[in-house]
Amino acid sequence: MKDLLAVAMLLSIYGLLSASFFVAMDAVDVAFTEASVGAGISTLLMLVAISMTGRAEHPSRHKPLLALAVVIVTGSLLIYGTLDMPYFGSAEAPIHQHIAPRYINDSMQEIGVPNIVTSVLASYRAFDTFGEVVVIFTAGMGVLALLSVVRRSPVDIAKIVLFNDAMHERHLILRIVTKIMIPFILLFAFYVQFHGDFGPGGGFQAGVIFASAIFVYTMLFGMNTARRVINQSFIQVLAAIGVLLYGCVGVVSLFNGKKFFDYSALAIDPVAGQHLGILFIELGVGLTVASVMVIIFFNFAGRNETPRNSDKQDL
Amino acid sequence: MSLSLESMLQFSIILPLLATIGIVATGHKPNLREAVTITTSLVVLYFVISLYQGLQQGESISVYWGELLPGLKISFSIEPLGMLFALIASFLWLITTVYAIGYMRGHHEQNQTRFYSCFAIAISSVMGIAFADNLFTLFIFYEVLTLSTYPLVTHAGTEDAKKGGRVYLGILLSTSILFFLLAIISTWFVAGTLDFKQGGVFAPDVNPLVAGTILVLFIFGIGKAAIMPFHRWLPAAMVAPTPVSALLHAVAVVKAGVFTVLKVCVFIFGIDLLAILPSTQFLLYLAGASVLLASLVAMRQDNLKARLAYSTVSQLGYITMGALMATSAGVVGGSMHIATHAFGKITLFFCAGAILVAAHKSEISQMRSLGRQMPITMIAFFIASLSIIGLPPTGGTWSKWYLLMGTLESEQFILMCILIISSLLNIAYLLPIPFHAFFSGDKSSTPDSGIKEAPLPSLIALSITTVGCVILFVYPQPLYDLAKAILAT
Amino acid sequence: MFIGLYNYWVVIVLMMVGFYIVIAHGNLIKKIVGLSIFQTSVFIFYISMAKVDGGSAPILADEINQYSNPLPQVLILTAIVVGIATTALALALAVRIKEAYGSIEEDEIQKQDNLD
């Protein structure tokens, strides 16, 4: 496959397929996420990147034999490793015996949230999730550090406006459909955000959906219109606030004499405290994810329309 | 002065270091700078002499600074061998400083401040080596000495100097890290201590193979003793200014090497153990070979300093041999030779430097009939040569005598022959120089080329050391007592 | 044995396909795609571990008493986020490399580097 565009589309299909596989494996939350990430965001980013780097691949391959050897060794080692593994789906496997039972049996009393994934994610292993938020924040900062462009001269901006704003004037249907769609997407995002306790969903998925609404808007109306609506530095602040919000929930419990992320410190009733805590941190996650996604997208897209020659300045 | 002997010991190490600061601070005023150096060396000499008197009165002096690693102490104490070394070094430092003032100014050297400050650091580490109470302390100062003399060797900053410095540092650091350090760690591992002890630290039932290997590591590792094949650094170091060659590469550095060898042989292995180790024989012959070969090489050098350097290599072989012979006469001879060779060789170098400054000559073939222009220098050269050869009326006679006794005592007749042959070689490569200078043929063809004696400070210095050579012959008793006491304490 | 483990083996094959793309291809974007496949396959591997025969999604309800293991799912949620973060950063790098070198082929970049 030499056409990178096709490769990207196939990757998207692979993401979607694995998402459906996750559903079959009872992992609905993961499926939801994989669908929005693997099939959505990453494809989108891939496409933007390809539009900048060119879509043809050179046929050269280095040391395919060596690579093949490495891969075969690794693969055989893995297969060798599976030989002693418990069989697929077996309920006697250690993983189903050791820790998981407590999550399944007691989380209702301890956390009071029906979606076990959410309670594990947001309370038992809240620190991992905090780490996850920081990862995405780091990625946002990294992309910002790599791609953010220094302020352009007004002439350039004018050119870009001319170039960009053509799109939504030409495609009337698209414009109208999108305008109708966007509120619904946003609404759905909010639903996912706050419904995560009961069904699949949560801050991360909501954030991605929210961001995608903005992507759609941007794609149609052009970067500059979008920039006028959503200020760059404002989003950065939002991303930071999301992380801080998450962290502060932990800090508050610290000040109440409890351990970090011990939500029972947040209210008099421990279960109510857990509820409150999960609500806040999911909000933090959503905020950060949405704004980082927007940051990443804006920076990619913004890079794209910068006149090529002015890029050399920061090399 | 009401200083205790302990503090004197410490000050004789620290003071030169402090002087470095003074030298750097007064760097822009040469007279003041030299005054600092001379004052310091006087004070250090005074301290060392006081310590010597203390030792003679039978006081035991030791200082403990602290532990670097558990069990690895930095501590100092005084015993006869170290005392001997410290006395020579501190005395000759004073003399060399006097000489250097004349030489460095007469020769218009650059970077004199750096020169004097590195010199002071080097002396400080020599004192540290002399007084070290254990192998570990000794090793530290040994390395400091290597590093502090590197800038002296490369003083000129030319391509040659750089190359010389590379060889110098390369061999000294490599051997010390690769062999010496390994030997120390092995000793620590096998014996559990690194303290210098009369009779050695190894248990009597130690595996002779292991101990023998460690001995080889030591002898190779102490690169400063310039045993072949690790002698290349010494000729390479001759690119340095002459005072450096004189003090450091005839006295301080090389003597630190053989001093360490003696220390290791006597206080780590003990001569009893040494005598039965399988590798001792091998090393003895190696030292013997070193003596002979270096003498032969010296014959073929035309550069005076290079010839002297190879002569040093050969003389160092004597001392190593004395140490390895594992007899009391050998040890006595070896340690006396440290002193007598120091005086002899430093005089020779002083002369070489004087000739360089006054006549701008460094090759032996150019030195014919210099005797008339520089009579004092050439007479000094002659007397010092006698001392190196081991002929009366110079101190070298005694040390050679005891070394020969040592070979007899241990029935090493081959080594005895080597000693005698190399003495003959000494005659062959040293004496012709003053001989030609005075008696070389055609007087008419030497017009008054305006060559005069070297600057006064240099002359004073070389006269003092020459007198020293003679005094050691006439009055060897204190030296002999010190050397004898090494094995007695 | 074969029946019980084949599921894992399929996943391993997928993983190795991704891994091969990463190391054998010279195109930077292609490498990122490979990385993405590699990671996604590892996710599938984890999720397969969580499956319990006859279990259902781990959302508590009265009429169900057999659930699949929620923990691997939580881990993979995190891992997916890590994956997209890495992809985003890698793509950003690829874009910058294209701007700086004018190419996204490994050998051409190496050639340019060797020149200066």
Next chain:
Amino acid sequence: MIVHLPILQVIIPLMAAPLCLLLTRPRLAWLFSLIASGLAFLISGMLLQQVMTSGTIIYEMGGWEAPWGIEYRIDQLNALLLLIISALSTIVLFAAETSIHKEIPADKHTLFYVLYLLSLAAMLGIVATGDAFNVFVFLEISSLSAYALIALGQDRRALWASYQYLIMGTIGATFILIGIGLMYQMTGTLNMYDLSIRLPEVAQTRTVFTAFAFVIVGICLKLAMFPLHLWLPNAYAYAPSIVTAFFAATATKVAIYLLIRFTFSVFGLSFSFTHLPLQLLFVTLGLVGVFVASTAAIYQTNVKHLFAYSSIAQIGYMIVGFSISTAAGLTATLLHLFNHALMKGALFLALGAVMYRIGSTQLSNFQGLGRQMPVTMAAIVIGGLSLIGVPLTVGFVSKWYLVLAVIENGWWPVAVLILAGSLLAIVYVWRIVEVAYFKPALAGTETIQEAPLSFLIPVWTLVIANIYFGIDTRLSVQVAQAASQSLFGVSP
């Protein structure tokens, strides 16, 4: 607040990062990061003291006890690492403001501090945590911030280096993820302590063997252990100087920590070293690494490259000490960990100062620097001597312990090779010395001045630490011994 020290250690820099983003003025951001890092340093000191007096500290996140929740488990080993990382970070950060002024465009300064803090927090997090998956998460934070920081370098090759690092790093992380998954599969737990209890029951299975292999290979990729080191030299050479100083002093240490943690604590000594020919493999790779990397260092023309290769060589020493698998060997490795952080921190920071003044670290540009920047060059010389292992520097202390440990184990040839390796160090260090001191300054460089104080103070702090800990070894040796003995289950 004392009970919360473990979490504060990580959370302070972690929360400081987004806060830093809110501060738009770079100078303010710098001060703020410096304070955050300094606080982390303070906490790590208190933690170390606490651990040394009262033993392992356990901190349960969210109040959920261990295998269910995530716990922080601080023993002597982590405490030492925490101290190294936060101390070096603080010292390096001190010079950051001046340095990045020259090397990074002004609009990215704030971002730089954000990423720096993230990277610091992530490393602390990796070290502090007692949960295997949490390690993976924080490993990714640290890697992502590292990629971005490296890519901030001026040269376009920084981008390429960063990309290569990204690919290698991600493969490594994914390998670790697979390994963790397999372990989890066999034991049902992710907590390291719990794993160490439950793994022996299933130690004979092929799955655990595979898990071990994947974790180790993954870590070695991150560690840049020979022969998986190819990404490191370029990444170090082209990153901004501050970043290089920070990573050289800390990043590989974290990977070594993981290696020790997984082989000794999680899988256990008997599994790691008796079931596999790991010992032989690691000794060989370690020594070959020492020689290949040192030789490569000799031929570099860029001083940053040179010291980067030297880092790989030093990693080889640590691997050798580690592979002896005795308490003494581990002590040597830990000591070298600490000491190497001091050396490389000082050296790379001094190179940063050179970069600041002459804008390059090519060896040919070092001509005459001995005169123009005497204080900086003196620091490089002392750092270099320490690298060689000259007495009175920290390098000697670690070499002493390493050789002693090797000899205790009866590996005489290895001892000789270790010492021979340091001869190569003499060569590459001395190349710099000769150029800097014996070559005349290049034309047109007469205006070069000594580096500003904001460089000299941190550089010399580290240099003095190099000497101080080379003379007074009580602290470092004591902690290293306590840590290694605790791993071997002997109470100190």
